[in-house]
Amino acid sequence: MTSVQNHQQLLSGNKKLKNFSFLLIIACIIFASSCAPKRGVLRSPDYKGNVGSKDPNATDATGNKDPDKESAAESGKASANKKYIDRKISLVLPFQLHEISIGSLMDADVKRSSLALDFYQGFQLGLDELAGKGSNFYLNVLDSKDDDFQNATLAQSEDIKEASLIVGPVYPKEIKTFGTNLVNKEVLQINPLAASMPAEFNLPNLVSLTPPIRSHINAIASEVARQYMPGDIIILYNTSDADGKQFLNGMLSAIKQYKPAVEIYAVSSTTQMNEKLSATGSNLIVTGTTDKFQIKTLLGNLDLKVKEGYYSFKLFGHPLWSRYDFEVYPNFSDYAPTITSENHLKNWSAKAKTFKESYYTRFGVNPSDNSYKGYDAAIYFGGLIDKYGGRNLQDHLTTESFNGLYSSYKFKHNDAWGFSNDAVSIQVYTGNAFGLR
Template sequence: MLKESTELSMILVQNRQQQLNGNKRLFAWALVLLLFLGACSPKTRVLKSPDHRGGNVGGTIPKEEKPEGVDKEKTVEDARRAEAARNSVALILPFQLDKISPRTLLKEDVNRSAIALDFYQGFQLGLDELAQEGRSFSLNVVDSRDSEVRNQYVAKSEEISNAALIVGPVFPKEITSFGTHLSNKNVLQVNPLAATRAREFNLPNLVSLTPSIDVHTKAMAERVARDYKTGDVVIIYNTSDNDGRQFLNGFLSELRKVNSSAQVRSVSSVPQLNEEISLTGTNLIVAGTTDRFQLRSFVSNLEAKSSQEYYVFRVYGHPLWERIDFSIYERFGDFRPIITAESHLKTWTREAKEFKENYYSLYGVSPSDHSYKGYDAARYFGNLLAKYGDNYPEHITKEKFEGLFSAYMFDYNESWGFVNKAVSFKSYQGSSFQLN
């Protein structure tokens, strides 16, 4: 393959022979960033399927003496280059290398670029694997610099004009700035990481990979409706914090769509909650708060009530509960807590272990969530491009995907494009939330 090993992978392979930590890791990552994108200019990679014949013949061969295989090789090479040109991907990420000085490399410089670097490395690895399977792509990497003005320029640039697929930018303001100035609205623009509601961008060619909070709300309402049995009561515990309001907004209407006969109570304080809990069935309590004080009051009350009377509680919570330490509560697990989650990562599977090993072997560091997301995006969209060419947008709503970290199941709206509806459920086991 031509240029399939980039400066990025070569540098990190060189350093993986010894464990990197502290200042060594900082220096290695900063050096990688500087050498990878140079002076913040776009960088193109051509990823082609391997030459199955292997090797090249040196020297000049007179025309009449050229073996027949040479012409065939040229034909195959031309076909691969043509395929790579058709499967052109523009990857727009906020490396922000314009803010880095080679003479004063600081930890914050590397941290600022970490999301972009991790996503890129995962994405590159995904395309590399597809190339090894016999497909060809060209990848054009552009530094968005986390700048709205810069993205206006990038959207109209030559590097973008020939792209069959655009992945990025990452941050919401960049996405809006780029999308509104993109001249070719027929090319899909993938929002790879932002969980912002797609309707807020209002870009018909946008593909939003990260499920927004309303997707989680709908999925949880369907789960509660499925768990509900006659005699149970659903209690919606409203709080004033922003996370709680967002998560519970629209929950009742979504629940009613699935089960219109469910008994539902809505409360906004612990005393009100205590008035509505039932001794005769299961209390399905839905709470969206992530406020530590509110959670302590809520969980401590449930522990106290369940120790006094034979109440049966089942708790449904916000996806951000995965980041909260509930081990301080002795009986939290008794409430069989359930949350929705973006991640589908099963670290114990062979595929996940192989990816982690390959990633570390190439880059000298373990993959982050952004690395997994980049890898899954490359595998899904690269495969669509290779299979369907310019018609790949017609198949996005038809082809579901179960990746290492992400799953994709898209709905389409004429105003705000493709929205991923795939979320998983995690239950509290031991001292953390785990995939069901």
């Protein structure tokens, strides 16, 4: 499963016309440097500067520069200040502002940049929160342009060479190009959104935040094994669609690793399924299909068997089911549908409400999933830098777990392809939606 596959699927539904002015302001800042700051502008992309109260260019109450920091100001680069030698974060995102015509800003321009803007805004709010507690960072925001040449150039630039942490790029092809051309192979490169298997990149310094499909498979296998009771049977319902094949690949062995003594069958049709059903225990149906026809066929069959009065079912599905509308199936919730998710956002919590209000106040729109992800990434990695400094962060990733507003991090390490996040949550369908168990 790859959540960053193409640009059409990465749009933020709440941006629309509200973000036209925000994007136009950013475009003006970058291309013309002639627009005055307005509400909604936190930092423009291509921004370089510190985040925190200890500004290297700060002045005292009389307006005079702090003499201890004057040499850094004279140099024209905050990176010259040794206070920030281990606190430099480079944020590399596909704003693609070079494609925007300021005089005729279109909806397509907003959509093209929405993913980068959402993540960037959430990330900046996270750093601001840490700065409010006394932390300091030097943030360098760069536009990857979703372009191979631009990514290769950035990877070898002085801005990147000096970074103690790199967050981005976003799209799989960008990640590979950037990482391959990166000069400093010791600095961590954070893959913030793509759910591709880390082995596809083969970059030892890569940190993938989105749990790969293997983590979801293992989590469902563990949950199925936990719910299995003597007399139950487990049925793996194989389908021909790519998601279904990928999700059930290795599922049988994964379940048996958690509970070896299970009765488990693999079928590829409802006819075969019906031949294996148990009338004495629960039937635990595991499928990875995301094909609407296959889902309709499966649910129709379960409804018919329930009407016979002999069978009970528990249904386990693909994480992408969270995007589907199952209200058209009135009996769907009867099967306690269970999926995994990288998201454990509790919208009703005080912290979630505070973040949403702060985000809306700053930008005039509600946060998207990518905004929450950006915020969590800033809190976690900013916290690591604050705690350990920006050097040798890799020594702490596998020992420092994290439960954020939206995401959790529990990293595993591989010498060939770096660090992958293994943290997913279990969600159950109740009240017409999937939610935390």
